[in-house]
Every structure is written in C-alpha cells, then in structure tokens.
Amino acid sequence: MTEIALRIEDLSFSYQTKKALDNLSFSVAAGECTLLLGPNGAGKSTLFSLITRLYDTRAGKIELCGFDVKQQTRQALAKLGVVFQQTTLDLDLTVTQNLRYHAALHGMSRKLANQRIAEELERLNMQERRNEKVRQLNGGHKRRVEIARALLHKPSLLLLDEPTVGLDVPSRQGIVEHVHRLASEQQLAVLWASHLIDEIYPDDHLLILHKGQIKAKGTIPEVLSMTHANSIHSAFKQMTQEGVS
Amino acid sequence: MSLLHFLRAMWGIVGRELWRFIQQKERFISALVRPLIWLFVFAAGFRNTLGMAIAPPYETYILYEVYITPGLIGMIQLFNGMQSSLTMVYDREMGSMRILLVSPLPRWFLLICKLIAGTAVSILQAYVFLGIAWFYEIQAPIQGYFWILPALILDGLMLGALGLLLSSFIRQLENFAGVMNFVIFPLFFMSTALYPLWKIQESSALLYKLAMYNPFSQGVELIRFALYGQFNQDAFIYTLAAFITFIIAAIIGYTPSKGMMTRKGGE
Structure with a gap:
C-alpha cells in the first residue's frame, strides 16, 4: 500500500x-x-x-x-520541506551558512549537516558556488539553494x-x-x-x-x-x- | 526531540544573529554613535544646568555625564530591543521568518532564542560604550563592570521581549515609525535615564508616577546600582516581572491558535 x-x-x-x-x-x-x-x-x-x-x-x-x-x-x-514563493534566504550569508542554519534548526550535527549539504549541492550542480554570498546568485541559483535547503533534513x-x-x-x-x-x-x-x-x-x-x-x-x-x-x-x-x- | 536538537538550534539562531551583527558594520557604528552623541554633546551641554544631589548609589556629587551613563546603556538596549522587533517584522514581510516558524521546534523556544540573540548583541554594544566612556573618564569601580552583566542580561531580555510583543502586533514595516513615536520616545523621556525621580517630582506629580512605573526606568536603575556594585531589589523584581509579562504576551501573540498571526493572514 x-x-x-x-x-x-x-x-x-x-x-x-x-x-x-x-x-x-x-x-x-x-x-x-x-x-x-x-x-x-x-x-x-x-x-x-x-x-x-x-x-x-x-x-x-x-x-x-x-x-x-x-x-x-x-x-x-x-x-516537511518547504520552498516559499518569496526567497527566504539570508542574502548576506553564504550558501553554506544558509544551509547550516537550516540544518541547525533541524538539530543536525555539524558533520551530518556538512555531508548532506555537499550531497544536495552536488545534485543541483551548486558545489562550486557554496562559499558565495546568496546576494551574488541569480534567481535560478537562489531557487536551487532553497530546494537544496528544503531537502536537507530528508x-x-x-x-x-x-x-x-x-x-x-x-x-x-x-x-x-x-x-x-x-x-x-x-x-x-x-x-x-x-x-x-x-x-x-x-x-x-x-x-x-x-x-x-x-x-x-x-x-x-x-x-x-x-x-x-x-x-x-x-x-x-x-x-x-x-x-x- | 533531544536536548541536543534544542542546543544546536539555539546556537544556530544566536550564532546567525551575532554573525550578521558583526558583518553589518554600519549597524554597529550607528548603535554606538547615538548614545555617544548624548554623552559628548547633550550631557556636556547640560553639565552646569542640571545639578545632581547625592542620592544612592552615588556617595558623592557627580557630574551629569556620570548620571546619564546608565540611562544611555538602557537606551542602547531599548533601541536594540526595538531593532530586533523591526528585524522580526522585516523577516516576516520578506518571508525569512517562515523558515524559522516551520522548523520542528516549539514556537516559544524559537522566540526565546531570538531574544537571547538580541540580548547578546545589546550586551556587546553596552560594553563597547562603557569602554569608550572609561576613556572619557566616566569610570565606575572595577567590580561594577562585572556586576552590571546580570543587570544587562535581565534588562536586555525585558526590552527584547517588549520588542517581540510589539512585532506580533505590527503588520507592516511602515507602521514601525509609530513605534518610534509611541514607544521608544515615551519610554525613554518618561524615565530616570535623563533625570532622577525627585527632580521629575518637582515638575509634575503625574510625570513622576509615569516615570516610576515605567519598566524602562526600573531597568535603568537596576543597571545604575549594579554599575556601583549594589543590588536594587525593587528594580530587579519590577524588571523581572515586566520581562515575564512581555514574554508571555509575545508567545501568545505568536501562537497560531491564539495570537495575531491568523488575523494578519491574507492572500
């Protein structure tokens, strides 16, 4: 079933x-x-x-x-994983910092968080942008980060x-x-x-x-x-x- | 849900807030410039006009700058509390608050974390201000700089909770100007931050009552006594009671089934 x-x-x-x-x-x-x-x-x-x-x-x-x-x-x-209509990323933080914040809210250890962040960014071809501030990303890339974030806690x-x-x-x-x-x-x-x-x-x-x-x-x-x-x-x-x- | 989850989340929220504060240099500078102008310009100008009688915790005649310093620390925390509230309204309008609210943690806990984060930032600002004041020869006993810490924590929590409570009522960022006029200014001017109670009483009995029951006054007095190594029990109880009242009201304000969130909804 x-x-x-x-x-x-x-x-x-x-x-x-x-x-x-x-x-x-x-x-x-x-x-x-x-x-x-x-x-x-x-x-x-x-x-x-x-x-x-x-x-x-x-x-x-x-x-x-x-x-x-x-x-x-x-x-x-x-x-539940959510991607809202408006961007809900912190523009002044890097991609990784944004994802780590979400991982902390879901109680993940630093090691597990790093592993999941690497997996999700890899899947979305965003690994090389991980240390960039979100403000520098275009709309499509911001969305990808938000999807990665929504999936971090599986x-x-x-x-x-x-x-x-x-x-x-x-x-x-x-x-x-x-x-x-x-x-x-x-x-x-x-x-x-x-x-x-x-x-x-x-x-x-x-x-x-x-x-x-x-x-x-x-x-x-x-x-x-x-x-x-x-x-x-x-x-x-x-x-x-x-x-x- | 483990204790570790709560601790990790708290560190995540507090760490993020501190990091943002360090990154935003303009915010740090402007938070310091405001009380420093009051100290260097306003207090210096009124030094000869406003005579200060000997009253606890002071054991001798003091300069007006010395009197006003705890009030300006209160001002730093007041503005910081309101700034946190502004950030909450902004985050709600921009949507980033949603990420916090949909995390699998109780809402009261999330609000407490936000509160701790804001208080930590305000304490950092207060100590930097005290450091500058030291070089301006406004110097308290060394142990006062230690005893002031618990007072700063309680006062910061109380004013931060007030900010959270206000943010649960404010729908749009534009309404925030009203907070300036109807909350910050009355709280600050109707308090013991700029002039002692006995002086207010000489001018107006009503103003005296308002200043006495103003929680901001009590927070400032708690700081003032702590800076001179003394414990003001009445101010402590009053500030603690105000903190508990504000935080409970704020938590209710942010509870979906009871608070303002539902009534604020819209497509």
Missing part, C-alpha cells in the same frame, strides 16, 4: 467574513507529484500557510505522514509555492525536471502550487482550486474526462471561469 504523505480532510478557513477555503479534502501519496493549479486569490497560499502551521486549523484536519499538524506539530513539521513531503515565478525558461525547466526526478527516484511526495500549465508532466496529479473550492482532482486523463475538455489548459479555463462574468 502506498504511504500517504499528506492528508487533508474537510478543511475550511475564513478571514473574518471572507471564506478563503471551503471544505477541502485530498491526499498526496509518496512518490506522487501533485500540481495545485489556481488563479491568484484561489486560496493556494492560505492552504500552504495552514499546512505549515503558520495559521491555525480551525475547521478540518491536516495530517503529515500520519501526524496531525495541530496536535503533533513538531513531528509533522519534521517531515522530508517526506515537499511543498513548493510557485517556485519558478520570475525565472527564465532554462532555469524553470531545470527545476521542474529536478523536482519530478526527486518524486520518482526518492519516493518524495510533492505538492506544487503553480499557475503555469507547462510545468505539468504526464504522470502528475492535478488539483484545480478556485475561490477556495476544489473544482477538479485526479490524474490528467481523469480531469480531462471529468471536464470533457481536450487539454488541461481548456479544462483549467473552464473550471476557473465559472461564475466570472
């Missing part, structure tokens, strides 16, 4: 009177890459803030590898919040390929928020979110047959234009 890395049940969230998420239920299994598609304001960032426990879950349940985010926060967060679920925004095409492709490889080779579960259709791979799962509700979920053929659309682009358009005058 495939292990479920992320399970969300009946999740709702409101900002005072405005409902941001409405009764969401879905799961992401190990080795599965799920693309969370939705226009701006669909509720993607709210969902990520709830999974990472930046906001409190008031209605519904979120489990990471079987740990309830609300009740067993620390065990749950230990299983999480079971990787959350990516529009990580390719603002990157050039080769950098974007590099990151998309790398993450898909991680999912298939390391059985990593990936939840990737995006609004770029061309980042989808044929084996990916899709989750279309609009105005806080799941409009479609499943594999690409499942979503296409559900919407009677001939492409993901038109399925997405159809789902997200409902109710728009």
